[in-house]
Amino acid sequence: MLRIISSVIGLLILSYGVYWANNKHPEYRTKVLDVINSGNFHTLEARFTPAQLMEMHRKDLLKSDKHKFLEPSLKFFPYLLMEVKYSTLGDHTGEGIILWDLTDGEMVLNTQDWEKTHGFGDCITAGTERYEFKIINLLSQRGGSIDRDGLSKCLQIDSKILDLWLESCHKKKLIVQSGNNYRLHFQNPKLHVIPETQLHDRLVTKAFKHEERSSKRFSTHQIKKAAEAAFGNDFAIRSTMDVFLPVYSITVQNPDGSLHTSYWNALNGKMLAQGSYIH
Structure with a gap:
């Protein structure tokens, strides 16, 4: 009997531990799933190459002929794509897509200029x-x-x-x-804001490569809970899907040997704020 009680208590503690980790530290769960997962993942299609961006912004990135580019790298950052419906101010129902950043916790308002909530x-x-x-x-x-x-x-x-x-x-x-x-x-x-992202880019499937994907800082559960709380009783989420944003890391070596790294959105070719993309 004592053994059964101990087993039940242990199971309850383990279950609570999993629940706590999933909500407080979603990156732990993500790393486990990354190891288990062997399929494909969805990524927004890159419209720029790193070579194009380095050429377009050469004058800004290379301050002199003593500065030089190092080999750029590509990494995919996690987003949650949600199909939603909501009530509009004109007493109508709106339907659309929300793209939510799982790194900084902000909603993307428009994929063309990548404007976000704050x-x-x-x-x-x-x-x-x-x-x-x-x-x-x-x-x-x-x-x-x-x-x-x-x-x-x-x-x-x-x-x-x-x-x-x-x-x-x-x-x-x-x-x-x-x-x-x-x-x-x-x-x-x-x-x-209106709970809808203006999505201008189609989704494509990218072959799975574990080392290319960045871990989540926020879980799907956290995002869904916040969206449902923020956007009112008439807001509903029909479906969700994980998607990834391709981000180029472009590094410049300075004359003194120090390095400066900037991060670039491969969809619109614009520089991203560094804070959210440093791991």
């Missing part, structure tokens, strides 16, 4: 709940700042409940208080 990454990391998104969405709609009376009138909730919501958002560093005003704690927040 603020969702912090919200996902903080484990933002549906009721907290009500505060965040309202602040975003009002330009990022509003006083307490304005919040109370718009949300139409009990004063004590509003205080609890505000305190929770404040503890998670999602909002800050300045006098009687509350504002979003993001620089240039961009959260009040």
Whole structure:
């Protein structure tokens, strides 16, 4: 009997450990799946080669004839592609695709210029709940700042409940208080968006190569939970699929031997912010 009880307790602990790791450290699960997986993966089609980009931006990247290019490399970064439907402001239903970056936690608004939201990454990391998104969405709609009376009138909730919501958002560093005003704690927040990515590039299948793929910082579960909380009760996810963005790493050797590396989107040929792509 004791052996059975011990086995049950051990199984419960193991199950909780798997659940915790999947939500708090999705990169662990991804690495395991990468080892197991032997199939193909979907990637957005590259429209530029590294040679084209190095030639196009030679003057900016090579400051003098003493600077030189090293061999470029290609790596694929993970995104979640979601087929969704949602209610529009005109009381209609919209249907479309969302492309969500699993590295920085932001939604891509347009694949042509790769414009993204700003603020969702912090919200996902903080484990933002549906009721907290009500505060965040309202602040975003009002330009990022509003006083307490304005919040109370718009949300139409009990004063004590509003205080609890505000305190929770404040503890998670999602909002800050300045006098009687509350504002979003993001620089240039961009959260009040239509839940749809303008997708201009077709999907192709790339043969599997483990060493080319970067691990996820956010899990599919985290993204789906955040999207459903942020975009309201009428938002629904029909299907999901993992896709990968081809990114070129272009390295320049300086005259003193030091190296400078930049990262380039192979779809639109534009440089990417380095922070999200350094591992």
